[in-house]
Amino acid sequence: MRDTYHDELDSISTALVEMAHQVGSAMSRATTALLDADLALAEMVISNDDAVDARYRDIEARAFDLLARQQPVAGDLRILVTSLRMVADLERMGDNAAHVAKIARRRYPASAVPAPLRSTVLQMGNAAAEIVAKTGSVIASRNLDMAAELEKDDDVMDELHRQLFHSILDDAWAAGVEAAIDVTLVGRYYERFADHAVSVARRVVYLVTGERVIVT
Amino acid sequence: MRDTYHDELDSISTALVEMAHQVGSAMSRATTALLDADLALAEMVISNDDAVDARYRDIEARAFDLLARQQPVAGDLRILVTSLRMVADLERMGDNAAHVAKIARRRYPASAVPAPLRSTVLQMGNAAAEIVAKTGSVIASRNLDMAAELEKDDDVMDELHRQLFHSILDDAWAAGVEAAIDVTLVGRYYERFADHAVSVARRVVYLVTGERVIVT
Incomplete structure (x- = not known):
């Protein structure tokens, strides 16, 4: 029975890695939808968030089930409780990707991002994609060096987020208030997305070392 | 020993209620600091967020300790795991209050909120205070009617959040891009604060009924 149990424990970890991949893909598509003003792609990201939520519920149910049936102690208990918190972070990351896609949809057929900021937004999108990919690897490998890189x-x-604000507040800003709001929100979504990813990696560090890093 | 155990379980619930009160007070002060451009009050909210984080760590440690020592089953297990998730929501609510205070600080000695929007922001602040007060009562009483009211x-x-956006996007907006950004972020902080409060109440509903409401 212990073998099945540890298989189930591993399968939760695998599902978390897959979910990181899933929300990373959602954010990459949302960035493309935003920059290309691609309505179909934006709609896809928004409707796919249901699948992210479904995976969230599935992982949660499996972790609860193991907690209740197996009465794990010490390390395994910590893994399960930590998994429950990581999955909540990942679910929020999916929400942030959907939020970016909703801004793309709201401004269609225009792009929500004024030309002078396209490069910064693209860099934020790429940074988000790299961060979440690394987070997935940290969950899978428990590599602490990689977790440190994430910081x-x-x-x-x-x-990048600061640069975005400076551009909007620059006297040369000519894109108007509506674009300023869009870009402000988009910037916030990328920044939150990355924060949650780092939070997941910190939970892995906690699992491995027992050292707690509080997310501020 | 079971009595001590249930005392500890109750004390975690009490600590969650106190934490709801704490973050509610933080958000009320942040609203006042924002509307009155009160730098000292803003600084107080920002530095008090450390106390919120400390309570977060304390509740988390106690819940983990009970999980590890008592091996709770069924209902008690669910209470503890749910407490761990509620405390994370409450911690984020504290962050949102601190974010509002930081905007007040950034614009000091000016107010970040243009005169025509003061009323809407005040209403959002009051709504946030009422919502978190009710959330505290829901944790304490497990009153499902009150939880339903929160929705x-x-x-x-x-x-109110929509009204705020309409005002910023109105052709009559004369407060400039900087104020538009501030108000956009402030609106988002209030809205997230309320969302997390509702999420806490939904977790109480789940505890009582076993019915899961997913936060979207």
Whole structure:
């Protein structure tokens, strides 16, 4: 019975890695939809968020089930409880991808991103994709060096976020208030997405080392 | 020993109620700091967020400790795991209050909220305070009618959020891009704060009824 149990424990970890891939793909598509003003792609991201939510419920149910049936102690208990929290972060990341797609949809057929900011938004989208890919690898490998890299990657995202604000607040801003709002929200969604990804990686660090990093 | 155990379980629930009160107070002060451009009050909210985070860690440690020592089953297990998730929502609510206070600080000595929007922002602040107060009562009483009311209260918040956007996007908007960004972010912080509060109440509903409401 212990073998089945550990298989189930592993399968939850695998499902978390898949979910990281899923929300990463959602955010990459949302970025493309935003920059290309691609309505069909935006709609796809928005409707696919149901699949992210379904996976969330599935992982949650399996973790609860194992907790209730197996009465795990120490390390396994910590893995399961931590998994329940990681899956909540991943679900929020899916929401942020859907939020970006909704802004793309709202401005269609125009693009929500004024030409001078396309490069910064593209960089934020790429940073988000790289961060979540690394998060998936951290869940799978429990590689602490990679988890440490994520903190630096998040600094890059924060710097891009600052650049975005500077552009909007620059006297040369000519795209108007509506675009300023869109870009402000989009910036926030990318930044939150990255924060949740880093939070997942920090939970892995906690699992491995027992050292707690609080998310601020 | 079971009595001590149930005392500890109750004390976690009490701590969650206190934390709801704490983040509610933080958001009320943040609203006042924002509308009055009160720098000292804004600083107080920002530095008090450390106390919210400390309570978060304390509740988390106690719940983990009970999980590990008592091996709870069924109902008690669900209470503890749900508590771990509620405390994460409450911690995020504290972050949102601190975010509002940071906007107040950034614009000091000016107010970040243009005169025509003061009323709407005040209403959002009041709605947030009422929602979190009700959430605290729901945790304490497990009153499902009150939990259902929260869904409607959240609709009120969403409507205020929409009003805010309409005002910014109105042709009559004369406060400029910087104020538009501030108000956009502030609106988002109130809306997230309320969403997390509703999420906490939904977790209580799940505890009582076993029925799962997914947060979208």
